Amino acid sequence: MKFLKILVLALLVAAFAAPASAADIELAKKSTINEILKRGELRVGFDAGYPPFEMTDKNGNFIGFDIDLGKELAKAMGVKYVPVNTDFDGMIPSLLADKFDIIISGMTLTQERNLKVGFTDPYIIMGQTVLVNAKHKGTVASYKDLNDPKFIVVSRMGTTGEEATKRFLPKATYKSFEKEVDCVVEVLNGRADAFVYDLPVNEVFQRQQGQDKTYLLAEPFTFEPMAIGVKQGDPDFMNFLNNFLRQLKNDGRYERMYDKWLRSDAWQEQVQ
Template identity: 35%
Template sequence: ATITEIKAKGKLLVGTEPTFPPFEYVDENNNIVGFDIDIAQRIADKLGVKLEIVNLPFDSLIPALMQNKIDLIIAGMTITEKRAKVVDFSVPYFNANQSIVVREGEKFRPVKLEDLKGRKVAVQLGTTGDIVVSEISEIKVVRFQKFTDAFLELQNKRVDAVVLDEAVARAYVKKFPKFVVSAVIDTGEKYGIAVKKGNSELLNFVNNVISEMFKSPYDLLVEKWFEK
């Protein structure tokens, strides 16, 4: 939607998949909260409209955006070449890597992806974690729509590891000390907010909100006293 259309309907529809703490997750009051949700709220506030979060499976987010069912995707989504062919990404707002999570107190402590050969590994369908483990044919990949289900499988010993973004792995391990981060895989990913391909008006707006969030009080002082 154009900014005019978003203002006319009075709400910004943001798609996300909320089993990804601390970026987006369901809290004890059943609200979807997190780092990304605060960014989404900021964008909605700046547009002067209400924020409506649309909860979708991760692999349905891009199709939903392409079909105009949502205005933005904010989902800890890594900017990849393949995705950038079908949606437009904002400037990066977070750096990420993959990681391997296993059960605490067991011998199996993989330090690299190759150590997962011959093992069952849970991932979220369509994520960059799914992509990196699927490249190694000897790994038995089990794909879930929700990370909460992937961790349930790990707990129940039906898989040997979960591969997912490091910051999110740390959040799960902190909450469930029965799991441990066994390795970090340096994938050098960057998260971006996605808009419909060609929607440069909304993209510029989003980029301005992100850049503004990056500014320190010092930058703001320089801007105030020296620029323009």
């Protein structure tokens, strides 16, 4: 009798395990990995207006930290790297519409975005900072000082810079623009008092155009992990990407990329 019970239990376990295994196999067959390998191309979505992560050099080539990251990923997969320059506002809809395979575009992993797409482990941690018109030196020493209707604060629409401005500076007069450079021009010309945006971007603008016209409040006041975005429901691709990032960060390549794009200004000669 005891043997019979054990046999029945074993058969029940096998019955439930078989469909699960078949489902796993079918899921694996549908992975984006197979599509990329079959096509021989990795299509990467990004917005080329985000230095030093993605930008266009004097010869019209795409360069930057994220561009190098995408190329390293394509190399690891043994396929061709195909850049797909896309407006940031349409990045997630374009991924879901299969315009490209992944997003590597300095995209912050937020809970709102995570409801629409999957994200890898973060490959870099950033935060929001403030580029301030020089006329406020001595009076605006913190982002909190800008929380007043008399201050015009700008950021790029659809970004975490915009979200941070609305959340932390609800009393400020807020204006949004389609590109980062438009925001900076507003501050440089005195039509806006401050630009809220990611640290590396504000550092670049301060070095390139700020001089005595602006100053940077460089201490980030938000926590923003940047990650690679993919379609949901693809555990095999997610597993591959996370293992790729782990390898990249521990074999010296990541450090070289970080030095090249975030610790050095040499790349600016390619875009000026």
